Amino acid sequence: MSLSAKVVTRVFQFNLRNNVSNIRQRTCSVILQQPRHYNSTILRSKLFETQKSLCLNMSTNIAAERKIRAMGALSPLDPSSFSRPEQAIITHISLNLNVDFEKHVLKGCAKIDFDILEDVNCLILDASNLNISSIEADDGTQLQYKLGEHVPNMGSKLTILLPKQHSAGEKIKVKIAYSTDPQASALQWLGPEQTSGKKYPYLFSQCQPIHARSILPCQDTPAVKFTYDAEVTAPEEFTVLMSALRGEARNNKTTFRQPMPLPSYLVAIAVGVLESRTLGPRSRVWSEKEEIERSAWEFAETEKYLQAAEKLCGPYEWSEYDLLVLPPSFPYGGMENPCLTFVTPTLLAGDRSQADVIVHEIMHSWTGNLVTNRNFEHFWLNEGFTVFLERKVGASLINDSVEAKKSRDFHSLLGLQELSEAVSVFGASSPLTNLVVDLNGIHPDDAFSRVPYEKGSLFLRYLEDQINDVLGSSNPLTKLVVDLNGVHPDDAFSTVPYEKGSLFLRYLENVVGGPEVFDDFLRAYLTKFKKKSLDTDQFKAFLLDYFKDNKAIKEVDWNSWLYKSGMPPIIPDYDTTMTKAISALLVKIDDPSACLSYEDVASFTPHQMIHMLQQLIDRPALPLERLTSLGKEYKVNCNKNTEILYRWLRLCIRSRDDTKLNEVFNFVNSQGRMKYVRPIYRDLYAWEDVRERAIQNFLKNEKFMMHVSAYTIRKDLHLEEKTTE
Ligand SMILES: CC/C=C\C/C=C\C[C@@H](O)/C=C/C=C/C=C\[C@@H](O)CCCC(=O)O
Numbered sequence: 001m002s003l004s005a006k007v008v009t010r011v012f013q014f015n016l017r018n019n020v021s022n023i024r025q026r027t028c029s030v031i032l033q034q035p036r037h038y039n040s041t042i043l044r045s046k047l048f049e050t051q052k053s054l055c056l057n058m059s060t061n062i063a064a065e066r067k068i069r070a071m072g073a074l075s076p077l078d079p080s081s082f083s084r085p086e087q088a089i090i091t092h093i094s095l096n097l098n099v100d101f102e103k104h105v106l107k108g109c110a111k112i113d114f115d116i117l118e119d120v121n122c123l124i125l126d127a128s129n130l131n132i133s134s135i136e137a138d139d140g141t142q143l144q145y146k147l148g149e150h151v152p153n154m155g156s157k158l159t160i161l162l163p164k165q166h167s168a169g170e171k172i173k174v175k176i177a178y179s180t181d182p183q184a185s186a187l188q189w190l191g192p193e194q195t196s197g198k199k200y201p202y203l204f205s206q207c208q209p210i211h212a213r214s215i216l217p218c219q220d221t222p223a224v225k226f227t228y229d230a231e232v233t234a235p236e237e238f239t240v241l242m243s244a245l246r247g248e249a250r251n252n253k254t255t256f257r258q259p260m261p262l263p264s265y266l267v268a269i270a271v272g273v274l275e276s277r278t279l280g281p282r283s284r285v286w287s288e289k290e291e292i293e294r295s296a297w298e299f300a301e302t303e304k305y306l307q308a309a310e311k312l313c314g315p316y317e318w319s320e321y322d323l324l325v326l327p328p329s330f331p332y333g334g335m336e337n338p339c340l341t342f343v344t345p346t347l348l349a350g351d352r353s354q355a356d357v358i359v360h361e362i363m364h365s366w367t368g369n370l371v372t373n374r375n376f377e378h379f380w381l382n383e384g385f386t387v388f389l390e391r392k393v394g395a396s397l398i399n400d401s402v403e404a405k406k407s408r409d410f411h412s413l414l415g416l417q418e419l420s421e422a423v424s425v426f427g428a429s430s431p432l433t434n435l436v437v438d439l440n441g442i443h444p445d446d447a448f449s450r451v452p453y454e455k456g457s458l459f460l461r462y463l464e465d466q467i468n469d470v471l472g473s474s475n476p477l478t479k480l481v482v483d484l485n486g487v488h489p490d491d492a493f494s495t496v497p498y499e500k501g502s503l504f505l506r507y508l509e510n511v512v513g514g515p516e517v518f519d520d521f522l523r524a525y526l527t528k529f530k531k532k533s534l535d536t537d538q539f540k541a542f543l544l545d546y547f548k549d550n551k552a553i554k555e556v557d558w559n560s561w562l563y564k565s566g567m568p569p570i571i572p573d574y575d576t577t578m579t580k581a582i583s584a585l586l587v588k589i590d591d592p593s594a595c596l597s598y599e600d601v602a603s604f605t606p607h608q609m610i611h612m613l614q615q616l617i618d619r620p621a622l623p624l625e626r627l628t629s630l631g632k633e634y635k636v637n638c639n640k641n642t643e644i645l646y647r648w649l650r651l652c653i654r655s656r657d658d659t660k661l662n663e664v665f666n667f668v669n670s671q672g673r674m675k676y677v678r679p680i681y682r683d684l685y686a687w688e689d690v691r692e693r694a695i696q697n698f699l700k701n702e703k704f705m706m707h708v709s710a711y712t713i714r715k716d717l718h719l720e721e722k723t724t725e
């Protein structure tokens, strides 16, 4: 990196961290404390001016211009939204949509109810590539509106002009007629060949973090919660499901109502030719008929998990808890859509060994869905809490308390391994590094011209990260509370908020006196913030107040836990009983004179096997001959459990076994769970001889991938961003 670039970056980093973020944070807290009195328009314009002048000082003009534009989009509450909920807030949305499998569009209207919070003459919403045909007031009057320029990955600001000024305390309704774009980032339209039945198409959504704006105009920020109802029309053979209570399905129309307030990212829809089986008094599992029996068996214990969760957290408030097993391209293990968790078919291991994912999604019914992060900078409040609860509930399902503690610690150790991998991926092989190499002319393939200028804000973040590397610290995205100014939340996603967040809660639990005390705190926290969104400062204030008489709480180093990058400051002394056998086996594997046999692992649980393989991934590559023998003797080379198969294939790549490449490509082409596919593509990219084949394989299959998978794997493979604009 040139000196001038370093200086610019350092100045930018200093300004961004010390001024802009702080101003925005202060702004938020003032507005949140005084929502009805604060003149946020003045404050917002001051904020914008400050940001603008900071940017104008920078010599990276094009990047700065883009940055200004992105900053102009800042909501005072959420760096990823244009909307202004502090002026007028959505309370309810009524959707009427038709599913068009020919054109790949949802078409219809959204009737939106607002509570006015300050004097306003316009309403500001998020929209992404929506084709809006009309907007009218409750009395049928046509309203003027302006759809702003499309900012890549952010969408557009939709400004609806009101015929007169409205004042705090009033309620208004608008009706927006629109259709979605065939490329809507929240939707995946699958052809029949991508389904198990091969006969009918399929549609599903993934709105988290900020893709809801591509299927409905809304305040696409988790700071806002609204109830919704819907009437969806689809061809007769199809079943329509949503993240809501399903009503009648008659004359191709299905109705839904969600009486619990939820954030936009939890709106969800799936349409396919589906079957269902009853799992319990409040649960059913849905899938195509080819998977339905396996699914019903795999998730048969759902009610048991729900009851264990209720014992810790209080009553389940969403009435029904169904599961939908999606086609293989679904990008996540599970998505906690209320009333209807979406899961990947890779959970169908045939041994219920991935039940922890279901427990995780169930726990989101409290943390995430009932109590929600105010914006995705505080994502750890959703995920750290959920992982923490998932492990507590998982352990409570084991009767023997000593075994339960061992199991909780074992799963925490597995999580720690994943955290450590995420921290090292962010630090060492960040796409930033290659970007900087490009600037210095070191990278052989990519000249500066390949650096897409339209990625302005990302470019600056990359430079910023490089400075962090130079200074010896880690990527800022490994902090518990991250700064998402100019960063798309999909780019910030990692296991860090999950595992570092859970570790922090585990640490706090120990500090205040253990589960007996902390469980009561958890219930008080859930009661206090239910149906609300909060940020980390509010969590901290509540905890400090709750434990005000507890002296030990004063020793917590909040700054290091929340705002320092890298591994957490304190790692608990976990019980290692369940990992001892693994550590001993690793010594044997390292000894070339020792013969490996199935006896070595015969007593291992699937999770012990996973832990052992993960340890091998984190160490220097095994000689190919040794790995081949391990695969055969330990029967991992033909394992149907995807957690095991995924790690086995990574080991093969690391030992450069080119005879396994077909299997590797089949694996990444046959399912789209990013947890598996992204690390494998990164490993293949690092293997220079197969890099080009990996890129070609990706390009061939990209059209079958969900938007978020294609978007993030492009980055893993250092390819240019694809834009629809
Ligand atoms: C600090 C992080 C900032 C923002 C991230 C917010 C959203 C990330 C977005 O990409 C969506 C994530 C959705 C996750 C859904 C389910 C996960 O729990 C799945 C975990 C991986 C797996 O098991 O496959």
Ligand SMILES: [Zn+2]
Pocket (backbone or CB within 6 Å): 360, 364, 382, 383, 386
């Ligand atoms: Zn989660």
